[in-house]
Amino acid sequence: MKKFVQMMFVCLTSLVMLTTVPMAAQASAQPLKDSDVVGVWVNHRDKSIHQRITFKSNHRWTEEQHHHKNIYHGTWRITGSNNVTLGPYGNPIRFSKNHKQMNLLDFHEILTKQNDN
Numbered sequence: 490m491k492k493f494v495q496m497m498f499v500c501l502t503s504l505v506m507l508t509t510v511p512m513a514a515q516a517s518a519q520p521l522k523d524s525d526v527v528g529v530w531v532n533h534r535d536k537s538i539h540q541r542i543t544f545k546s547n548h549r550w551t552e553e554q555h556h557h558k559n560i561y562h563g564t565w566r567i568t569g570s571n572n573v574t575l576g577p578y579g580n581p582i583r584f585s586k587n588h589k590q591m592n593l594l595d596f597h598e599i600l601t602k603q604n605d606n
Contacts, residue, residue: 520570523548525588531537542600550575 515520523546532540542552544565552561555595573591581594591600 516590519588520587521567521573523567525584526565526567526573529603530591531603532598532600534599539602540598540600 514537526544527546528544530539530542530544535539538554539556540552540554544550544604548566550563550565551556551559554560561578563578565573566576568574568581571584571586571588573584574580575582583592583594584596589602592598593600
């Protein structure tokens with residue numbers, strides 16, 4: 490009887506985990522939308538370059554570094570559930586699952602979205 494109770498406990502615990510974990514994972518794994526990308530993204534990791542990338546809703550982007558505006562620019566497009574590609578260079582960007590952080594893969598630069606405050 491004790492083994493039966495232990496087995497039922499494990500089954501019920503597993504059932505609870507199966508019904509709650511996927512919902513949480515689903516909430517954090519939504520496909521990337523334009524509104525997730527649009528805004529100003531700042532490199533807080535390497536502050537010496539003063540890097541800011543602005544993504545606009547018309548799928549244009551500009552970058553400033555060392556307080557020089559528009560040193561790089563082009564277009565952007567969503568290329569996967571958490572990926573964006575920058576034109577004309579073809580640079581891939583991978584977003585975190587919650588879309589709060591981006592990684593410019595070719596340069597290993599991590600940027601976070603600037604608050605609208």
